[in-house]
Amino acid sequence: MPPPPKKWKGACEFKAIAGAGGCNNKVIGARAFGSAAVNDTAPPVDDAGHGTHTASTAAGNFVENADVRGNAHGTASGMAPHAHLAIYKVCSRSRCSIMDVIAGLDAAVKDGVDVISMSIDVSDGAQFNYDLVAVATYKAIERGIFVSAAAGNAGPAAGSVSNCAPWMLTVAAGTTDRAIRTTVKLGNGQEFDGESLFQPHNNSAGRPLPLVFPGASGDPDARGCSSLPDSVSGKVVLCESRGFKEHVEQGQTVKAYSGAGMILMNKPEEGYTTFANAHVLPASHVSNAAGSKITSYFKSTPNPTASITFKGTVLGISPAPTVAFFSSRGPSKASPGILKPDISGPGMNILAAWAPSEMHPEFVDDVSLAFFMESGTSMSTPHLSGIAAVIKSLHPSWSPAAIKSALMTSSDPADKAGVPVKDEQYRRASFFTMGAGYVNPSRAVDPGLVYDLSPNDYIPYLCGLGYGDDGVKEIVHRRVDCAKLKPITEAELNYPSLVVKLLSQPITVRRTVKNVGKANSVYTAVVDMPKEVSVTVRPPMLRFSKVNERQSFTVTVRWAGTQPAVAGAEGNLKWVSPEHVVRSPIVVPPAKVVV
Template sequence: MDMERTRLAQLPVDLSIMLVFLEMHMAQQLGLHLKLTWQYTKVCFGPDCPESDILAGLDAAVEDGVDVLSISLGEESTPFYNDNLAVGSFAAVQKGIFVSCAGGNSGPSMQTISNEAPWILTVGASTIDRSIRATAKLGDGQQFDGESVFQPKDFPPTLLLLVYAGSNGKQDSAFCANGSLAGVDVKGKVVLCDRGGGIARLDKGREVKNAGGAAMILANQQSDGFSTSADAHVLPATHVAYSAGLKIKAYTNSTSSPTATILFKGTVIGDPLAPIVASFSSRGPSLATPGILKPDIIGPGVNIIAAWPFPLDGSTNSKLTFNVESGTSMSCPHLSGVAALLKSAHPYWSPAAIKSAIMTTADLVNIKGTSIVDEKLTPADIFATGAGHVNPSKANDPGLVYDIAANDYIPYLCGLGYTDEQVGIIAHKTVHCTSKIPEGQLNYPSFSVTLGSSQTFTRTVTNVGEPVSYYTVKIVEPRGVSISVRPDKLYFTRVGQKATYSVTFTRSSNISNTFSQGYLQWVSRKHTVRSVISVKLI
């Protein structure tokens, strides 16, 4: 079941395509014929998403017996008993329903992640290897690749005069705010606008067009780095990186008659750095539950072809029903689709088992084989990637899973310091907090540790791979931390067999007030089961 805002109330086309290929691939592997049925519930009307409608939508999903809930909604961090999505999704998990939620679009700032409850798969956004290329070409020969969905065939490659909208020293003009270009000579020129200022990218183009501009180059702010979006602009345009914007501005200051044009090159496939974490993808650590690492996973969420119920300004086709969109609202349904396929292939897996399979098999490297990078093209940290980028094929055969029953969350919630009544709101029943556990003792597939003195946590894994198998632990220790695992080998003789191990975290240096990261892997002849680790040294 897919719950999204009105403008995203249809399944992304890329997801449909992905499901077809995954269905074929898994069917070939497993000898199964997988069929998925999608159901949609509208809970948002315009910009408003009433709490009562959200809860009603969740209740309807539980009543209808869906297997997967995809929720591209979210609010700022709040205690779970005040979070309608957390409360409603817990009821779904109690019924065996997998819940996937968008992690939010407030990145790249830290501690901006939404939908932090551990029974939810919290999804961040990454790029795919496709670019809808629009290249800014300057009069001195420099070229800067950018993106735009609008690819006019009749825009001439002739160089036009180039002007920076902020050359008058006014910030509103630099952002190409509504009415800000009235006093700027942009007629017939290529106009360079800065991203941001609370003004939508398409609205900047409208201002340039209304002021008589011929084309627009949209340059990122520093915080956005290299993250660009392919939009259905209202005029010829390209969206370029922050570094490109700086060089274009330097060029405009180097000559009295700067010129530029935009070369539209269509779809380009094969970016070796993909997937890249999107700048907008919200980051951890979690405010509501620091002992649970969030986000859980990243997936395709940039420049995704999606169904679209409104006419596009830059299109001459009034019947066009698709657009290209970016956001964790796009990556969330991709992960929901993966979860649905896993549920089809493994109908008896619990929501936590499916989540574990997705997380412990995720990729840490890109197409090139190097570490996944962020919007600055520097290695992305664990609060951006979570467990890594989803790998559906590997998730289908994880070897081991970390399972959690719905009732196992009760001692965890009590351990957060919630009252019996507050836990009861989440659990939908009367609760007495007679048992409490620290966050780190929840049988989660990752670790988030605040470390002063040494701490020991236990985990239990369930064998879902070969009946007879053994695993050896391998550890990449976070900087300043020593990790010991007991036992360091796990032996299994049957599917469904469980094994428990303990992990002790100890400081190995005097550094403090910093985060470090690593991972723990259980490795067999066939499988690698990875748990990523974040440690805050205090």
């Protein structure tokens, strides 16, 4: 690694401890704030694993033979393996103080970072002048700093997305085509694939054993295996998920009652999303569909049996990617006319570095690990942060908005089989579920065109939200006269996606793109929308003669029939050249949410 750049102004509070060095040419800064610092002499050391996992995902260097107990074995690296890291510890083991988060953001801006990766959900959907994270990150983009932030893990509920300011990239979580596979075989011969990170060599549940389902009685505590009868001893226990943060604890309960194995089935809303968890006994986490069939089998025979076998790492599974059930969904409460989340990235069963500590989630044999698997929008966010860092290194003059546009307009709305990306129920994922699409790093570095925005361009938008002069001033920290600036609607912000709250009259908005591809380029507009909606683009062709040239166009959206489509509509506007497809989602929300 080369030395830190000359512009770097940060500090290192991470001194040599426990035989380890302090900062170096990889970790060039480390600071702790408020309650996360514990005391004045405590260094900013990761005491939970989360920070190490996310930092290595964004910028970890290449490491051969990375795995978790032999699973997902291979060479690992972060998205920007040669980037420097500056660490701002703003959370303790048990809490994140909003004031510490803001202090960390302000310090990162002052220190001169290029990208902020924020795998923290401390935004409650308040309007932006009351949202301290929105205010602090606006100061970041004023300095040209790109901000990538987690959408939150409150899905699949609509309107649950966090970190929604349009100057941030809001990241949803998707799956990959890798599974840490387990297989459940029932006494009737049916087999169901699931997942578990614990793949024991001595598998007591590998042969058929009696299958019990305590929840068959209707007791919700028994259904979730919160309490169990002694009769589960030596048997495979079927439990319903109590939420993805409690899966290992459910297995611990089964083991405490001497259960031989556990089949963990999803609740209906969790669909097909399965986790590779570090269970303490032979276990298989299966989908809700599989769980329903296992439940039916249990009820159909007086002597049900099941076995669990372990098959390790399996690649090439389908469908993939899909959106994880927990990934928070739009629309944004603070600004429903801006599509949020913005984009999806890998957030399920992600292998990355781990910090050995007393908070380490360990296997039953108490082995400390250098790598671990975690899931959440916390894991998808650093993927996008690292990719943004790569784009920044290739295009140092690009604004945060240009980098965001490159990521969004080059993303994939289709999975590896070429069909639309699915959600956790294996239904077509909406743009309010996945954002513009699933990140495609190789295309993002060469997007062709970008929708650019300067920090000042957000001010008419904020005026249009009705914050008034004083409310906007609280965000931008200078005097504003909204009347003179001519407020704009959310749809009129030069954003890479378009949400049109369509009533009876057509709506026309203006967009401007900048050519960042070849000097002489010609792009043709291609619209893909359901027949209920008519979209007209003028002019239908854009001709560029030089790099960084800007061209404007209008988009007119109207109902094609006499009656609005109650269910709304989704589609795409694509600017197509021989080398590029620059795709922007168009969303017409359902009539019931039009405001």
